[in-house]
Amino acid sequence: MEIFKYMETYDYEQLVFCQDKQSGLKAIIAIHDTTLGPALGGTRMWTYESEEAAIEDALRLAKGMTYKNAAAGLNLGGGKTVIIGDPRKDKNEEMFRAFGRYIQGLNGRYITAEDVGTTVADMDIIHEETDYVTGISPAFGSSGNPSPVTAYGVYRGMKAAAKEAFGTDSLEGKVVAVQGVGNVAYSLCRHLHEEGAQLIVTDINKEAVQRAVEEFGARAVEPNEIYSVDCDIYAPCALGAVINDHTIPQIKAKVIAGAANNQLRDPRHGDIIHEMGIVYAPDYVINAGGVINVADELYGYNHERAMKKVETIYSNIEKVIEIAKRDRIPTYKAADRMAEERIERMRNSRSQFLQNGHHILSRR
Numbered sequence: 001m002e003i004f005k006y007m008e009t010y011d012y013e014q015l016v017f018c019q020d021k022q023s024g025l026k027a028i029i030a031i032h033d034t035t036l037g038p039a040l041g042g043t044r045m046w047t048y049e050s051e052e053a054a055i056e057d058a059l060r061l062a063k064g065m066t067y068k069n070a071a072a073g074l075n076l077g078g079g080k081t082v083i084i085g086d087p088r089k090d091k092n093e094e095m096f097r098a099f100g101r102y103i104q105g106l107n108g109r110y111i112t113a114e115d116v117g118t119t120v121a122d123m124d125i126i127h128e129e130t131d132y133v134t135g136i137s138p139a140f141g142s143s144g145n146p147s148p149v150t151a152y153g154v155y156r157g158m159k160a161a162a163k164e165a166f167g168t169d170s171l172e173g174k175v176v177a178v179q180g181v182g183n184v185a186y187s188l189c190r191h192l193h194e195e196g197a198q199l200i201v202t203d204i205n206k207e208a209v210q211r212a213v214e215e216f217g218a219r220a221v222e223p224n225e226i227y228s229v230d231c232d233i234y235a236p237c238a239l240g241a242v243i244n245d246h247t248i249p250q251i252k253a254k255v256i257a258g259a260a261n262n263q264l265r266d267p268r269h270g271d272i273i274h275e276m277g278i279v280y281a282p283d284y285v286i287n288a289g290g291v292i293n294v295a296d297e298l299y300g301y302n303h304e305r306a307m308k309k310v311e312t313i314y315s316n317i318e319k320v321i322e323i324a325k326r327d328r329i330p331t332y333k334a335a336d337r338m339a340e341e342r343i344e345r346m347r348n349s350r351s352q353f354l355q356n357g358h359h360i361l362s363r364r
């Protein structure tokens with residue numbers, strides 16, 4: 001990968017490599033765009049096949065955060081971190097302390113939170129070194145684990161997408177195929193089960209599958225079978241790039257609505273599912289609940305206020321569908337348009353973010 005060429009093409013501001021020999025920390029912080037405010041986005045810990053794959057993931061996820069935060073109406077830019085390693089084996093306290101010091105060094109240009117492979121406990125350790133971290137324990141007056149809130153937002157957004165596809169937003173009796181039943185999808189399954197949806201689930205973690213089977217009466221399938229099952233709604237809730245040339249021909253769902261980031265392998269896959277008549281709820285619009293929740297910490301966390309904003313995900317999905325129909329474009333393009341227009345409007349009044357993150361965080 002020619003890194004500067006890639007950064008120039010997609011207009012990234014900064015890429016930071018963090019190394020700490022003693023703890024084994026190898027982290028990449030990508031800051032995409034800070035026009036709207038400091039870059040807020042989670043830290044993912046994952047066993048990447050190569051350093052290049054980790055860099056690419058950090059860059060793609062950071063850009064997604066710029067669009068997510070803009071579309072959600074937050075005054076925040078987009079960034080993300082990946083830590084290279086196995087979250088089950090390679091974590092240690094010194095690692096997150098070292099990482100916290102690197103975040104502090106950015107002086108508020110980047111604020112972190114949880115993502116795949118990191119937890120509230122990890123954020124609490126980071127908090128020992130910096131205030132530029134959210135999703136820390138409620139004991140600190142913070143919002144805690146963002147996953148249940150993300151799940152609630154996905155559930156509401158799924159209902160809005162279902163209304164377009166089926167003429168009603170009721171999910172009672174609808175068959176929903178959930179890919180990955182981790183932190184977010186477990187809570188999502190609970191909402192769906194409570195509304196009377198029938199669940200088909202898969203995960204590479206057999207215990208997670210078993211829990212969904214026992215608690216929600218879900219039917220379990222193998223990971224490679226989830227695309228082709230007979231269902232009304234496909235909910236990708238594991239990792240990205242799952243809507244691709246290989247999977248699209250298998251999909252029978254009329255709606256795709258899930259929590260995973262970067263679901264489309266490439267933009268053209270959004271065009272293909274649009275032509276197939278599938279209602280696609282753009283990932284970064286429907287999964288914004290977690291970031292909306294942690295972002296509220298910057299104003300002194302208020303759960304009621306945060307949930308009120310999370311509710312706007314329903315109308316945001318409606319808005320995206322409306323723009324798509326009006327302009328005869330796929331929903332992913334409509335979402336991009338919505339986010340880009342907001343950033344452009346603000347670009348006239350501010351350019352690069354300069355240290356006021358500290359000022360915001362002092363209101364905690």
Ligand SMILES: NC(=O)C1=CN([C@@H]2O[C@H](COP(=O)(O)OP(=O)(O)OC[C@H]3O[C@@H](n4cnc5c(N)ncnc54)[C@H](O)[C@@H]3O)[C@@H](O)[C@H]2O)C=CC1
Nearest residue numbers: 146147150180182183184203204205223238259260261290
């Ligand atoms: N946690 C949050 O608040 C937010 C999460 N997201 C995104 O939602 C997705 C899920 O996040 P979490 O639930 O927090 O992560 P998680 O790590 O708790 O859950 C992911 C689950 O997917 C499973 N999985 C991995 N590869 C799989 C495969 N090939 N087939 C089937 N299952 C597979 C894992 O075993 C795990 O149970 C991620 O893409 C994340 O970036 C997006 C916004 C916020």
Ligand SMILES: CC(C)CC(=O)C(=O)O
Nearest residue numbers: 041042113114146290291
């Ligand atoms: C997990 C969230 C709090 C932030 C984030 O990184 C995301 O929405 O993907």
